Amino acid sequence: MKTIATYLGRTARKNVEQAIEAARANESYHALLHLTAERAYERAELVDNGKVTGRLAGVPFIVKDNYLAFDGPTTAASHILENFVAPLQATVVERLEAEGAICIGKANLDSFAHGSSTENSAFGPTKNAVDPTKVAGGSSGGSAVAVALDIVPFALGSDTGGSIRQPASFNGVYGVKPTYGMTSRYGVVAMASSTDVMGCFANTAEDAALVTEIMAGQDTKDPTTLPDFFEPVTSLSSLKIGVITDFMTEDTDAGVRSRVNEYIERLKANGHTVENVELPLAKYTLAMYYIIVPAEVASNLARYDGVRYGSRSKDAASIEELYGLSRDKGFVAETKRRIMIGNYVLSSGYFDAYYLKAQQARQKLIEQFDDLFSRFDVLISPVTPTTAFGFGENTDDPMKMYLSDAMTVGVSLAGIPALSVPAGMSDGLPVGVQLIGQRRSDATLLALARSMEAVS
Amino acid sequence: MNDWVMTIGIECHVQLATKSKLFSPADNDARDKEPNSVVHPIDYGLPGMLPLLNREAVNLAVKAAKALQAEVAKVSRFDRKHYFYPDLPMGYQITQMYHPTIGAGLVDAPMPDGSSVKVRIHHAHIESDAGKQTHYADHTLVDLNRAGTPLIEIVSEPDMHSPVEARAYCTELYRLMTYAGVTHGDLYHGNMRFDVNISVAKAGNDTLGKRAEVKNLNSFRSVEKAAEYEFRRQVELLERGEAVVQETRGWDDAKQKTTSQRSKEDAQDYRYMPDADIPPVILSDEEIESIQADVGMLPGDFRAAFSGLSLDSSVITTLLADKHHAELVYGVLQKAPEHAERVAHWFASVFKVADSDEGMVDLEANDGPTVDDLLTLARMTADAKLSSTSAKEVFLALVAGETDPETIAAERNLLQESDEGAIAAVVEEILADDASKKSIADIKAGNEKAIGYLVGQVMKRSSGKANPSLAQKLIREKLKTL
Numbered sequence: 001m002k003t004i005a006t007y008l009g010r011t012a013r014k015n016v017e018q019a020i021e022a023a024r025a026n027e028s029y030h031a032l033l034h035l036t037a038e039r040a041y042e043r044a045e046l047v048d049n050g051k052v053t054g055r056l057a058g059v060p061f062i063v064k065d066n067y068l069a070f071d072g073p074t075t076a077a078s079h080i081l082e083n084f085v086a087p088l089q090a091t092v093v094e095r096l097e098a099e100g101a102i103c104i105g106k107a108n109l110d111s112f113a114h115g116s117s118t119e120n121s122a123f124g125p126t127k128n129a130v131d132p133t134k135v136a137g138g139s140s141g142g143s144a145v146a147v148a149l150d151i152v153p154f155a156l157g158s159d160t161g162g163s164i165r166q167p168a169s170f171n172g173v174y175g176v177k178p179t180y181g182m183t184s185r186y187g188v189v190a191m192a193s194s195t196d197v198m199g200c201f202a203n204t205a206e207d208a209a210l211v212t213e214i215m216a217g218q219d220t221k222d223p224t225t226l227p228d229f230f231e232p233v234t235s236l237s238s239l240k241i242g243v244i245t246d247f248m249t250e251d252t253d254a255g256v257r258s259r260v261n262e263y264i265e266r267l268k269a270n271g272h273t274v275e276n277v278e279l280p281l282a283k284y285t286l287a288m289y290y291i292i293v294p295a296e297v298a299s300n301l302a303r304y305d306g307v308r309y310g311s312r313s314k315d316a317a318s319i320e321e322l323y324g325l326s327r328d329k330g331f332v333a334e335t336k337r338r339i340m341i342g343n344y345v346l347s348s349g350y351f352d353a354y355y356l357k358a359q360q361a362r363q364k365l366i367e368q369f370d371d372l373f374s375r376f377d378v379l380i381s382p383v384t385p386t387t388a389f390g391f392g393e394n395t396d397d398p399m400k401m402y403l404s405d406a407m408t409v410g411v412s413l414a415g416i417p418a419l420s421v422p423a424g425m426s427d428g429l430p431v432g433v434q435l436i437g438q439r440r441s442d443a444t445l446l447a448l449a450r451s452m453e454a455v456s
Numbered sequence: 457m458n459d460w461v462m463t464i465g466i467e468c469h470v471q472l473a474t475k476s477k478l479f480s481p482a483d484n485d486a487r488d489k490e491p492n493s494v495v496h497p498i499d500y501g502l503p504g505m506l507p508l509l510n511r512e513a514v515n516l517a518v519k520a521a522k523a524l525q526a527e528v529a530k531v532s533r534f535d536r537k538h539y540f541y542p543d544l545p546m547g548y549q550i551t552q553m554y555h556p557t558i559g560a561g562l563v564d565a566p567m568p569d570g571s572s573v574k575v576r577i578h579h580a581h582i583e584s585d586a587g588k589q590t591h592y593a594d595h596t597l598v599d600l601n602r603a604g605t606p607l608i609e610i611v612s613e614p615d616m617h618s619p620v621e622a623r624a625y626c627t628e629l630y631r632l633m634t635y636a637g638v639t640h641g642d643l644y645h646g647n648m649r650f651d652v653n654i655s656v657a658k659a660g661n662d663t664l665g666k667r668a669e670v671k672n673l674n675s676f677r678s679v680e681k682a683a684e685y686e687f688r689r690q691v692e693l694l695e696r697g698e699a700v701v702q703e704t705r706g707w708d709d710a711k712q713k714t715t716s717q718r719s720k721e722d723a724q725d726y727r728y729m730p731d732a733d734i735p736p737v738i739l740s741d742e743e744i745e746s747i748q749a750d751v752g753m754l755p756g757d758f759r760a761a762f763s764g765l766s767l768d769s770s771v772i773t774t775l776l777a778d779k780h781h782a783e784l785v786y787g788v789l790q791k792a793p794e795h796a797e798r799v800a801h802w803f804a805s806v807f808k809v810a811d812s813d814e815g816m817v818d819l820e821a822n823d824g825p826t827v828d829d830l831l832t833l834a835r836m837t838a839d840a841k842l843s844s845t846s847a848k849e850v851f852l853a854l855v856a857g858e859t860d861p862e863t864i865a866a867e868r869n870l871l872q873e874s875d876e877g878a879i880a881a882v883v884e885e886i887l888a889d890d891a892s893k894k895s896i897a898d899i900k901a902g903n904e905k906a907i908g909y910l911v912g913q914v915m916k917r918s919s920g921k922a923n924p925s926l927a928q929k930l931i932r933e934k935l936k937t938l
Contacts, residue, residue: 067504068503068504074503076503081503084503086503086504087497087502088497090504185504185506186504186505186506187504187505188504189503189504190503190504190733192732193731193732193733194732220508221506221508222506223506223507223508223509223733223734223735224506224732224733224735295729296729296732298538298727299536299538299547299548299727299729301547302538302540302546302547302548303501303503303545303546303547305540305542305547307542307545307598308500308501308545308598309502319542319596323540343727346538346727346728346729347725347727348725348727351727351728351729355729
C-alpha cells in the first residue's frame with residue numbers, strides 16, 4: 001500500500017514515471033480516461049528544480065474527469081464534452097499544485113457523475129480494484145480504483161449523494177465527503193449545486209486529512225464556500241457515538257452489518273461511548289434526493305446545448321433540432337432520465353407538490369440531524385447496504401441502483417461531513433463504515449478514523 | 457369607443473449603471489464593442505463557473521427602491537428561469553421570482569394637463585440580460601456582450617387608463633431612475649425597455665378584458681402610440697363580436713401598428729427554481745439607509761421646491777427633463793430666490809423639447825453654466841444691464857460652454873445703456889425727427905400703442921443698447937412737455 005510518504009523525498013520525475021507506468025499496467029481496469037503526462041513531466045521539472053515546493057512536493061495524484069484541469073479534455077465522461085478543453089483549472093487542483101502535487105491523469109466516472117457504479121460512463125465502466133468482475137462503484141469509481149490499485153496515493157472525486165463514499169467503500173479505501181462549502185466547487189462540472197462537494201480518496205486517514213486540509217478553504221470564486229474552519233485535530237477525547245439503526249436492518253447485508261458492528265466494538269474498546277439512535281426521516285431521504293437533485297441536474301445541464309462548446313449535431317436543420325440532437329447524442333440514458341425527472345418536478349403545477357415538498361422535508365431532515373448532534377459527536381452507519389455488485393446487476397432497474405445510495409444521500413442533503421472508512425471484507429469484497437459529523441466537524445471525523453487505524 | 461375603458465400595466469426593464477456585469481467582472485458597457493469581446497467565462501456559461509453577485513447592482517436596486525417609494529427586502533434571493541435560446545448561455549436566466557429585492561411602491565407621474573396619475577408598483581426584481589442574435593439567410597450569429605448585464609424589472613399594477621397616462625408613467629420612471637443614478641438612461645441603446653399590457657372592457661365593468669402585451673418598446677412615444685393602436689384594435693375586435701387573444705405583440709414603428717408574435721398557447725413553462733449557487737442577499741436597515749443616503753433630490757423634491765414659484769407646469773416639465781437643469785435652477789433658488797423664475801424660463805425657452813423623447817438631453821456632456829454664472833446673468837438682467845433678448849443670447853453662449861456672462865456680454869457688445877442723460881439725448885433726437893410726427897400725434901390722440909414705434913427707433917439709434925423701459929419712460933416724460 002502506497003501513501004503520500006512513499007513519494008516524498010524522491011525525485012518528482014521518478015514519481016510521475018512510476019505512476020504513469022502503474023496506470024498503463026492497470027489499463028484493463030479502465031480507471032483513467034486519459035493521462036496528463038506532458039503537463040505532469042513539466043510540473044515534475046518545476047518541483048525537481050525547487051521552483052515549486054510544498055507539503056505534496058512531487059506527489060502524483062489523479063482527478064475525476066469532471067474537474068477542469070489542463071492537458072487534455074475535461075469530458076465528465078460524456079460525449080457532449082468529449083473534446084472540451086478547459087481554459088482554466090478548478091480551485092482545488094490549483095491548491096494541490098501549489099503544494100507541489102502533480103496531476104497525472106483524469107479518472108473515469110458515471111457520465112456527469114450520475115450513477116453509483118461508473119457503468120454510466122460514456123466511455124465504458126471501471127472495474128473494481130479488489131474483484132474486477134464487480135463494479136467500481138460511483139460516480140467517482142475511477143478515482144477510488146486508482147488509489148486502491150496504488151497508481152497514486154490520493155485522488156479527487158466529487159460527492160453529490162455518495163459519489164465518493166460509495167466507491168471508497170466498494171474498493172476499500174478512505175473517502176472524504178466534506179461539509180458543504182468547505183471545499184470550492186469552482187471549476188468542477190456542476191451536478192447539483194446544493195449538495196456537490198469536492199473530496200478525496202486515500203489509502204490512510206492521515207493522507208486523507210492532509211489532502212483535505214490543503215483542499216479546504218474559502219474561495220472568492222465560489223460564493224457558497226464557508227469561511228475557513230478546517231483545523232487538524234491532534235488529540236481526541238472520548239466521543240459520544242450514535243449508531244443509525246435505520247440503516248442496520250435486515251435490508252442491509254449481514255456481512256456488511258457484521259463489519260460495522262465489529263468497528264463499533266473497536267470504538268467502544270477505544271474509550272468511546274456508543275448508543276443506538278433513530279433517524280426517522282431516513283426512509284424518505286432517497287425520495288427527497290431524487291426530486292431535488294434531478295431538478296438541479298436538469299438546470300445545471302441546460303448549458304450543454306451544442307451552441308458555444310461541446311459536440312454539436314451536424315444533422316440539425318433548425319435550432320430546436322440542434323438542441324435536441326446534440327443533447328440526445330451527448331447525454332447517456334441516465335443523464336436523460338434525470339433531466340426528465342428534474343424538469344417534471346419543476347414544471348408548472350408540480351413544483352409545489354414535488355420540489356417544494358421535498359425541500360420542506362429536507363429542512364426537517366436537517367433538524368433531525370441537528371437534534372442528533374446536540375446529543376452525539378459522531379453518527380455511524382454502513383456506507384452502502386451491500387458490497388460491490390456485478391456488472392449489469394442493477395442497470396435494468398434504476399430504483400435498485402438508487403437504493404445503493406440510501407445511506408449516503410441524507411448526509412448530502414443535510415450538507416454535513418462524512419467519511420467512508422475501510423472496515424474489512426465480506427465474501428472477499430471490501431466493506432466501508434460511514435462516520436458522520438455535524439457541519440464543520442470534518443477534522444474530528446478524520447482524527448477519529450486515524451485513531452482507529454492505529455488500533456486496527 | 458367612448459363606451460370602452462382601457463387598462464394598462466407596464467413592465468419596465470432598466471439597465472443598471474454598474475461597471476461590471478451582474479455576476480462576472482466583465483465590462484458592463486457593451487456599446488460599440490466588438491461582438492463577444494466583453495464576455496467572462498461566467499457569462500459564457502463555461503462548465504464549472506459560479507455566478508459572483510455584483511453588490512454594486514444590489515446597491516443600485518436599493519437606490520431604485522427609494523425612487524419608487526418601495527420597501528427593500530431584508531432577505532432577497534435569486535432564482536433560475538429556464539428556456540433554451542442561443543443567446544442564453546446557461547439555459548436559464550438568473551432572476552428573482554420568489555423573493556425580489558424591491559417590494560411594493562408608488563410612482564406619482566405628472567400629466568401634461570397639470571394633474572397626475574398614481575401608479576402602484578407591484579415589485580421590482582434584479583435579473584440578468586441575455587445576449588443578442590443576428591439572423592442571416594442561412595445562419596445566425598450570437599453576440600454575448602450584453603449577456604449578464606444587470607437589469608431591474610419594475611412591474612406596475614394595472615393603474616393606467618389612457619395612452620397619455622402610460623406615457624406619463626414611463627417618462628416619470630425614466631426621470632426617477634436617472635435622477636437616482638440607477639441607470640445611464642440611454643434609450644437609444646435600450647437602457648430602458650417597456651412591455652405594455654393593455655386590455656379593454658366596457659365602461660362600468662369590473663372585470664378586466666383579455667390583455668395583449670406589446671413587448672420591447674424603447675421610447676415614450678412608442679408606448680403612447682402602441683397603447684392608442686391597441687385600444688382601437690381591441691375595441692374594433694370586440695365591437696365586431698370577436699375576442700381579444702391573450703398574446704405577445706411587437707410594435708412596428710414604421711407602420712405604427714402592433715403585430716402578433718406569439719399566443720399564450722405557445723407560452724413556455726419556465727420551471728423556476730431557487731438558484732443554489734447564489735447565497736441570499738441580506739440587507740440591514742443601516743445598510744439600506746446608508747446606500748439610500750447617496751440618492752440626491754428626486755423629481756418630486758424639485759417639483760415641491762419649485763411649487764412656490766410662478767411657473768407653468770410645462771416649464772417645470774422641461775426643467776425636469778434634465779436633472780442637471782433642475783439642479784441649476786434649484787441652486788439659484790437656494791441662493792437668490794428672486795431670480796429663480798427668470799432662470800427657469802431661460803431653460804424652458806431654450807430646451808423646449810419636453811414633449812418628444814429627444815427632450816431627454818444630457819447637459820453633463822459639457823461644462824455648461826454654473827449656478828454662479830446664472831446668478832450673475834440674472835442680476836445683470838434685473839439691473840437692466842442686459843435686455844431680455846441679450847440675456848438669452850448670453851445664456852445660450854453659457855450653455856454652449858463659454859464662461860463668464862460679463863465677458864460674453866461685453867464681447868458681444870450686448871451691455872445695455874441705462875444712463876438717463878445719454879438715452880434722453882437719443883430720445884430728443886428721435887422726437888425731433890419728422891418720421892416720428894405721426895406717432896406723436898397718435899399718442900396724443902390716445903393711442904398708447906403707438907409709443908412702441910418710438911421706443912423701437914430709440915433702440916435702433918442706440919444700436920440696441922438702450923434700456924427699453926427707461927427709453928419709454930423718458931419718451932413719455934418728454935411728450936408731456938411737448
